[in-house]
Amino acid sequence: MTIPSEPVIIVGGGQSGLAAARAALAARLRPVVLHAGAEPVGSWPDYYDSLTLFSPARHSALPGLAFGGADPDRYPTRDEVVDYLRRYADGTDAEIRSGVRVTAVHARPGGGYLVRTDAGDEIAAAGLVAASGSFGNPYVPTLPGRRDYAGELRHVASYRRPEPYAGRRVVVVGAGNSAVQVAHELAARSTVTLATRGPVRYLPQRVRGRDLHHWLDVTGADRLPRRLIAPLVRRPGVLDDGTYRAAIAAGLLDRRDMFTAFTPEGVVWADGVVEPVDAVIFATGYRPALGYLAPLGVPRARGGVSTSHPGLVYLGLEFQRSFASNTLRGVGRDAAHVVAALAGRLSGAGRRSGAGGAARRARVRGV
Template sequence: MTTSSEPVVIVGGGQSGLSAARAALSAGLRPVVLEAGVEPVGSWPGYYESLTLFSPARYSSLPGMTFDGGDPDRYPIRDEVVAYLRRYSASIDAEIRTGARVTAVHPRPGGGYLVHTDSGDDIAAAGVVAASGSFSNPYLPALPGRDTYEGEVRHVAHYRRPEPYTGKRVLVVGAGNSAVQVAYELAPHARVTLATRAPIQFMPQRIRGRDLHHWLRVTGADLLPRAVLTRLVRHAAVLDTGVYRDAITSGRLARREMLTAFTADGVIWADGTHEAVDAVIFATGYRPNLDYLAPLGALDAGMPRHVAGVSTTHRGLVYLGLEFQRSFSSNTLRGVGRDAAHVVAALAGGVSGRSRRRPQPIKRLLVRR
């Protein structure tokens, strides 16, 4: 049986894990956050250097701490987000262990879980929050000939800056925000083509002088459930002030139908023509990073079996930071706090013999290595 001394283990110390820790404290649970990296800021330090949020600072906060430091209508850059998460983690009175990568979670016969880390630690847990997200698990589509291609192939997760591509012929594969932003940044340095399966769809970033996220908030569209969203949103849409659309329509940034195969020195396009290229950058999304749950049998082809973040296979197991988990904003700074409150409430009601403590203010950070 689980005992009153057992914590709730939160796997991942990024925006999802920190939101879960705060919600767990408010619910009177004892969270222990296990973060694989050197500090509890998630994957943000590893993103490309010019990354800029598509939501203004006023709409990019986690629960309990505003995204301050300047104009609330500015679009924060990557390093601002990292600094914000550092401040946020330092405000939480929870145990956060860095350099602690979870390798497996096993069920215990009497209830609860045994969480294993790569340092050899075994932690008995009343419940588990799988908040490891997906950004450490980039997806590369399997295309014929990729193994024989002699140029550079990488995911946008490993792209940092444009200068190394100066003078090269580069393809960027994808039709989402990251693909277009990176291609646009590369264009002054290299010959760039966007490879997409369909024409790029644009969404205005500002409507009637207000940022789109203002309208998402006031209309309630940010809270539309997954079942509605999947009917309304058929294709990725790029938020744009007009500069990206203009770059494509003017020909300054080329776009072609998706490539079908690689050759030793380039690619085969959908029309059958061959083109030599030096590098291909895939901005093709991510998949949940949940292999450590395989011993539980909680996954289906690597994907979690859940409803709105609550496991349908195991009591005391919840998820956080999944794309469209409950709404359009589920895996974003502005939306993950709502999901954290939801899944932690389910977790608190689902673990037996859990450690309860009187809810208290969120104060400080304890880091254990």
């Protein structure tokens, strides 16, 4: 296989970027990981303090390194995940540059890409892996009166701990794992309502004595293609061992249908009741943080491989190829798939251009 002389740039140094780097090295490419954060551990240090994985340690590892620890069936904490990714990054031979934010990617006329960073560098790349995740692009729905609301309004991306909300009236918006977990921990100190579009849908944490992820693995459900699994999970579900369901049923955690508007002091509930509210926390998900690809227009892709821009692949998008695509346990499979496609493309391009002669003449700054 013809190996391109220029690097493959991987944008993002979280779990997706690290999995991509490992796969790229195995494909004999030269990966360079550009990560905006202080160290290549993704966005995990910025999640709320009490966060634990919803999958056991044995089902939460990237390729090539077991999660470790005395109990493989425990649910690792946020800080354990950070430590794990730190070990994973330390064990890779890929070049990783932290504190480097990619601001724009341009296609080059002769093939490949020019990657611009916030430091003013321009890096010529044979190919690009967009593995920047979505944490940097939290989604907050637009509701009437939002700009006039004088209380605290934030996305769960910037929530850390419950103590600042003690004694306050708080509404948490969302029906997924993070929304319910945050609302439940706030309820011990605050008056909390979980606002959702409909009833919370619960999924059993354990089935026949085994964690649900064991069954997703052994049945192959974790690997079902997107076209089969996406229609089944249109609504978010909450993994629950019974704690959250019992709290809502007992009134320890209030749940109401989503409010329809903000007032300057609070919210208007679906039944027309107007209530003062001190803080609203949206746990309404994220959108892919891909603003740096804007110069390319709207790249089209299938299964994480661009069909409109040769040499561009994606990693870590929700339901990219399967139910587990944007998780620690699933991103390695997707990495192998998209990097194999990328390597095949670059190998063919190298042969057509005389083993990458045009690429070698391209100007490279910052590599």
